[in-house]
Amino acid sequence: MAKKVAVIGAGVSGLISLKCCVDEGLEPTCFERTEDIGGVWRFKTTVLSVRKCPDFSSSGQWKVVTQSNGKEQSAVFDAVMVCSGHHILPHIPLKSFPGMERFKGQYFHSRQYKHPDGFEGKRILVIGMGNSGSDIAVELSKNAAQVFISTRHGTWVMSRISEDGYPWDSVFHTRFRSMLRNVLPRTAVKWMIEQQMNRWFNHENYGLEPQNKYIMKEPVLNDDVPSRLLCGAIKVKSTVKELTETSAIFEDGTVEENIDVIIFATGYSFSFPFLEDSLVKVENNMVSLYKYIFPAHLDKSTLACIGLIQPLGSIFPTAELQARWVTRVFKGLCSLPSERTMMMDIIKRNEKRIDLFGESQSQTLQTNYVDYLDELALEIGAKPDFCSLLFKDPKLAVRLYFGPCNSYQYRLVGPGQWEGARNAIFTQKQRILKPLKTRALKDSSNFSVSFLLKILGLLAVVVAFFCQLQWS
DSSP: OOEEEEEEEEEEHHHHHHHHHHHHHEEEEEEEESSSOOOOTTTTTTTEEEEEETTTTOOOOOOOOOEEEEEEEEEEEEEEEEOOOSSSSEOOGGGGGGGGGOOSSSSEEGGOOOOSSTHHOOOOHHESHHHHHHHHHHHHHHTTTEEEEEEEOOOEEESSOOOOOOOOHHHHBHHHHHHHHHHSHHHHHHHHHHHHHHHTSSSTTTTTTTTTTTTOOEEESSSSHHHHTTTTTTTOOOOEEEEESSEEEEEEEEEEEEOOOEOOOOOOEEEOOTTTTTSSSTTTBOOBTTTTOOOOTTTOOOOEEOSOOOEESOOHHHHHHHHHHHHOOOOOOOOHHHHHHHHHHHHHHHHHHHEEEEOOOOTTTTTTTHHHHHHHHHHOOOOOHHHHHHOOOOHHHHHHHBOOOGGGGGSSTTOOTTTTTHHHHHHHHHHHHHOOSOOOOOOOOOOOOOHHHHHHHHHHHHHHHHHHHHHH
């Protein structure tokens, strides 16, 4: 009889969790409180509580109480996947802005912003310069009288378009670059990152250079910010010190008068009101979970959080590998280490996170991308064996090491293996460019310098590998 799994939330993480449950022969039921898409769902259903069954120590089962159309229902599930994410509760720190109660204009959180209509001719202050704040500021600056954007620490701004016109993540997230960031001295890595970030434009000239530029904070991805700053449509300001009825006073002593609207792009906090604190406790926007997924102290590993993470890359492959591992743990095909081992990993991982990303509340779920994907893939036997491929299929090895690190790589071997994975890896760049090939051109036969560099880089990796064997 198939194990019944409750999937809470029908967003990105919930959808992929449903598929992974089906792939493993489990029987999922998705609870979604809104009317948006899901899988085998119950729409407009709010989960009120998730509690251990009396015989949990032997069965690992959970009693899930839900409410729909004013009626409560309960059901027993063999496992629970919490997929509600971390963009849950809009964070508006009003107490951090003295005089906010006097401000006569309009103010709201960025989550409420839908379109620029109605803001024409306004003087607008956006507080917070993450991706949401930057996107909103750019859009509003086209019709507003003036847009100001306030940032506490500054930020790196990157274009979505990278080398040779490819998307930035397909260039940045490769095993080769990840290896360099791991083996090179930290000072060298930080210098490389600064040079890369300033290649598009000098952030200091635009008042954007991060206060601590050596912290690996998630960059803002926006192609329009520099041009909007250059033409004066957006002005960068320091932290807001105080607000009056119509003005904003900043830490550097400057004042901007006649502010009509304040938009708080100040992020989110998260909570799990349906879970007891003894299961998953949220403190200072942090949770204590093994590999950001499993509570370490449960007798049975039948509760997991999917997507409660902020990788320096796409959430889609990350949530997929999390769900693939979790469903196999539920089936008993994979096992977790002892509670002591898991707690030591949680502590060590948190120390490393602080060292790399700092202690800001917005960085509590941050993690490296490629390293984390490989870590999860290793748990289910889906991580490609690079050294073996180097001899059996060197062309594929080159693509794996120097090409984009994405989901295809984790479908070459192990459970969920896909026979089309190799071809998908070899043709992904052609598929990226296909929508752009709307004008026929003669084929160029120029030798690729980048390909030569990849071959030389691969040889360097092989030499380093054998040297390590010789010295060990």
